[in-house]
Amino acid sequence: MNEAAWGRKLDWTSSLRINPAYWVVAAILLILPAFASNFILYQLFGWTFILGMIALSLMFLAGYGGMVSLAQMTVAGIAGYMVAIFGDSAITDISQGWPWYISIPLALLVAALFATATGWLAGRTEGIYTIMITLAIAAAFFYFFNQNYVIFNGFSGFNGVLPPKLFGLDWRHPIAFYYLTLFWAAAWYFAAIYVSRSPFGLALQGIRDNPRRMAALGYHVTAHKVAAYAIAALPAATGGILLTWQSAQISPGTAGIGPAIDILIVAVIGGIGHPAGAFIGAFIYVILKTFAVDLIVLVGLGSERFRLLIGLGFLVVVFWSPDGILGLWEKLKQSRGLNPLLRRAGRRS
Amino acid sequence: MRTGARRTRYERGKFDVDGRKSDRRIATSIGEAVAPAENRPLRRFAENHPWWLAAIAISTAILLYLIFAIWPAWLVQIIGKKKVFLNALFNGITLGGLYFLVASGFTLIFGLMRNVNLAHGSLYLLGAYIGYMVAGWTGYWLLAFPVAFILVGLLGILLQVFVFRRMERQDLRQTLVTIGISIVLADIMLWVFGGDFLNIIPPSWLSGPMETIFVTGVKRSSGDLIYLKYPLVRIVIFLASVAIGVGMWTLLNKTRVGMLIRAGVDDREMLSATGARIQLVFVGVFAFGAGLAGIAGVVGGTFQSIAPGEDVRFLLASLVVVIVGGMGSITGAALGAVLIGISEQFGSVYFPTYSVVVTFMIMVLVLAFRPQGLLGRS
Numbered sequence: 001m002n003e004a005a006w007g008r009k010l011d012w013t014s015s016l017r018i019n020p021a022y023w024v025v026a027a028i029l030l031i032l033p034a035f036a037s038n039f040i041l042y043q044l045f046g047w048t049f050i051l052g053m054i055a056l057s058l059m060f061l062a063g064y065g066g067m068v069s070l071a072q073m074t075v076a077g078i079a080g081y082m083v084a085i086f087g088d089s090a091i092t093d094i095s096q097g098w099p100w101y102i103s104i105p106l107a108l109l110v111a112a113l114f115a116t117a118t119g120w121l122a123g124r125t126e127g128i129y130t131i132m133i134t135l136a137i138a139a140a141f142f143y144f145f146n147q148n149y150v151i152f153n154g155f156s157g158f159n160g161v162l163p164p165k166l167f168g169l170d171w172r173h174p175i176a177f178y179y180l181t182l183f184w185a186a187a188w189y190f191a192a193i194y195v196s197r198s199p200f201g202l203a204l205q206g207i208r209d210n211p212r213r214m215a216a217l218g219y220h221v222t223a224h225k226v227a228a229y230a231i232a233a234l235p236a237a238t239g240g241i242l243l244t245w246q247s248a249q250i251s252p253g254t255a256g257i258g259p260a261i262d263i264l265i266v267a268v269i270g271g272i273g274h275p276a277g278a279f280i281g282a283f284i285y286v287i288l289k290t291f292a293v294d295l296i297v298l299v300g301l302g303s304e305r306f307r308l309l310i311g312l313g314f315l316v317v318v319f320w321s322p323d324g325i326l327g328l329w330e331k332l333k334q335s336r337g338l339n340p341l342l343r344r345a346g347r348r349s
Numbered sequence: 350m351r352t353g354a355r356r357t358r359y360e361r362g363k364f365d366v367d368g369r370k371s372d373r374r375i376a377t378s379i380g381e382a383v384a385p386a387e388n389r390p391l392r393r394f395a396e397n398h399p400w401w402l403a404a405i406a407i408s409t410a411i412l413l414y415l416i417f418a419i420w421p422a423w424l425v426q427i428i429g430k431k432k433v434f435l436n437a438l439f440n441g442i443t444l445g446g447l448y449f450l451v452a453s454g455f456t457l458i459f460g461l462m463r464n465v466n467l468a469h470g471s472l473y474l475l476g477a478y479i480g481y482m483v484a485g486w487t488g489y490w491l492l493a494f495p496v497a498f499i500l501v502g503l504l505g506i507l508l509q510v511f512v513f514r515r516m517e518r519q520d521l522r523q524t525l526v527t528i529g530i531s532i533v534l535a536d537i538m539l540w541v542f543g544g545d546f547l548n549i550i551p552p553s554w555l556s557g558p559m560e561t562i563f564v565t566g567v568k569r570s571s572g573d574l575i576y577l578k579y580p581l582v583r584i585v586i587f588l589a590s591v592a593i594g595v596g597m598w599t600l601l602n603k604t605r606v607g608m609l610i611r612a613g614v615d616d617r618e619m620l621s622a623t624g625a626r627i628q629l630v631f632v633g634v635f636a637f638g639a640g641l642a643g644i645a646g647v648v649g650g651t652f653q654s655i656a657p658g659e660d661v662r663f664l665l666a667s668l669v670v671v672i673v674g675g676m677g678s679i680t681g682a683a684l685g686a687v688l689i690g691i692s693e694q695f696g697s698v699y700f701p702t703y704s705v706v707v708t709f710m711i712m713v714l715v716l717a718f719r720p721q722g723l724l725g726r727s
Contacts, residue, residue: 068524121717124716125716127521128465128521128524132668132671133712135665136665136668136669139661139665143705144703147703264525305540307532307536308533312529312533314525314529315530315533318522318525318526319526
């Protein structure tokens with residue numbers, strides 16, 4: 001990008017040049033509570049934003065850093081557990097009952113520390129090794145949560161984990177919860193875009209493309225990778241805390257191996273190249289998970305065949321378009337820009 | 350290669366006569382002798398890491414004492430009954446044999462083709478169900494092994510031809526596709542076989558305990574020695590997996606096919622440039638690795654039980670084994686499998702709440718100090 005382009009970007013009218021689709025989506029999301037039912041607000045969209053945030057942290061690592069970490073759901077789970085342990089829950093023997101302004105930052109901190117340690121371990125490896133090691137870490141912690149009764153209350157976990165009554169609002173009320181999740185989803189979405197354009201994000205993308213060259217340029221490759229894990233922990237931890245509040249409980253199954261792989265599926269279906277992909281993938285996943293059961297029963301199979309459908313859909317997406325829905329969209333845009341006679345780019349490019 | 354080794358041995362003899370003590374000095378003074386020295390990894394290890402060697406020797410001696418001696422009272426007070434200890438040890442070793450069967454196929458496929466098959470656990474579970482059905486229908490337990498090997502091997506060929514060959518060198522895509530396949534397979538198996546715990550029943554000539562030569566204690570009344578009784582089927586299966594491991598090692602290191610495979614591991618392009626039919630080797634190795642997972646399924650179904658979720662468990666076990674042992678190394682897989690098997694069993698006996706953490710700590714330690722795995726090449 002040349003100087004003139006930068007100058008234009010900084011212009012105050014630049015907000016008018018944002019793709020109008022963004023304004024439409026933002027407007028719809030903001031006024032949605034006016035006409036959507038509580039089920040749609042709380043279950044569909046609340047869950048979409050939560051899953052999207054956790055998938056966003058995976059997308060951040062995979063898309064910008066080239067590190068596919070399956071431990072992001074574990075990060076979210078740890079944050080959820082910490083809120084239950086430091087804050088209030090029905091398990092009063094373990095829960096400390098500290099106020100939210102201590103328990104929530106502490107939960108984020110512990111999750112970030114865990115992610116940093118994970119990054120320190122997994123950052124020494126590349127590609128497929130990262131996937132395997134993070135999968136092993138996720139599995140180890142799933143079994144650890146299951147077996148440990150002193151801190152994590154074993155198999156049953158914690159129930160009755162409720163959000164604080166801040167500003168006199170019940171944050172589990174569908175409309176309040178909708179705006180809460182929307183706010184954090186949007187915040188982390190723009191934060192991810194901001195970081196991806198910052199010097200750190202650019203260095204991270206350089207490391208993804210060629211670690212050796214970046215090391216030769218004087219960048220500390222491992223430090224950048226570990227820092228990326230630490231940063232990516234924040235959206236995942238936020239998602240984990242909100243997920244715990246949404247269902248008012250957390251148990252080992254929340255952060256099991258299945259959910260860890262589901263997060264990968266969400267991120268990949270949406271497209272791992274852009275933060276929007278995480279939320280698109282989450283939306284598709286939630287819609288499928290909520291309504292596919294009816295569809296399957298309609299076809300004549302039992303409702304428990306849900307995972308078969310998800311698995312097949314995932315396979316189709318990965319086979320056809322490794323970049324997910326966003327990749328399909330890009331392809332479509334490209335093919336529309338092609339001159340149909342010459343099969344190459346027309347005036348547009 | 351063999352002549353090289355012989356020559357250095359001869360040379361060493363000669364230089365010893367000349368009064369030079371150190372092998373290493375010879376190795377550095379004669380550049381040629383450096384390479385064959387790598388053929389004696391044990392000796393090199395001993396020279397480079399004398400303290401490690403001493404630590405290993407001492408712990409082996411302690412282990413041997415713990416296994417063979419009659420425990421004095423103070424030892425029983427610290428650790429507990431010897432019978433429990435020996436049982437944990439043997440369960441760990443035999444579990445290691447099972448892990449080895451699963452992980453060796455995984456590591457072989459990864460080492461040669463860089464293919465990451467996260468559906469490996471599903472192949473294991475499929476083999477277990479096939480074995481259960483075959484053993485149930487025909488009544489011949491032994492028949493379950495070849496049938497599981499062949500059917501799961503065929504599925505492996507399909508996977509190689511239709512999935513992995515289409516996306517060579519696309520690690521992430523392979524991972525995602527095999528995750529998708531494992532989800533689909535897991536759900537189909539749940540659909541067909543249900544969610545119950547099943548068990549393959551070993552034939553009568555293999556069931557029941559066997560008296561071993563290991564002493565667990567002394568009878569107070571008569572002063573007779575009490576010998577450990579151990580399930581015969583576990584011993585037989587462990588010996589069989591050792592035999593398979595030795596067979597694989599021999600195949601890899603002593604035969605022409607093994608030479609092709611090793612050459613493929615080192616440099617695929619050069620091997621195909623020499624005219625070797627590398628795609629055929631790939632298909633063969635994939636089928637063999639998958640078939641081994643199928644056999645392991647039958648073994649696991651006899652040892653333990655068959656249930657949904659076992660696929661993930663064994664996929665993770667083979668991941669950890671391979672990470673600890675070193676990617677692509679059969680010997681590493683054997684070492685890692687026994688290590689993980691023993692630590693899992695000891696963990697569940699002596700630290701029941703933290704057994705997974707013990708396994709996990711081993712992985713973390715290996716990753717921290719030797720990221721390529723114990724016997725992996727960096």
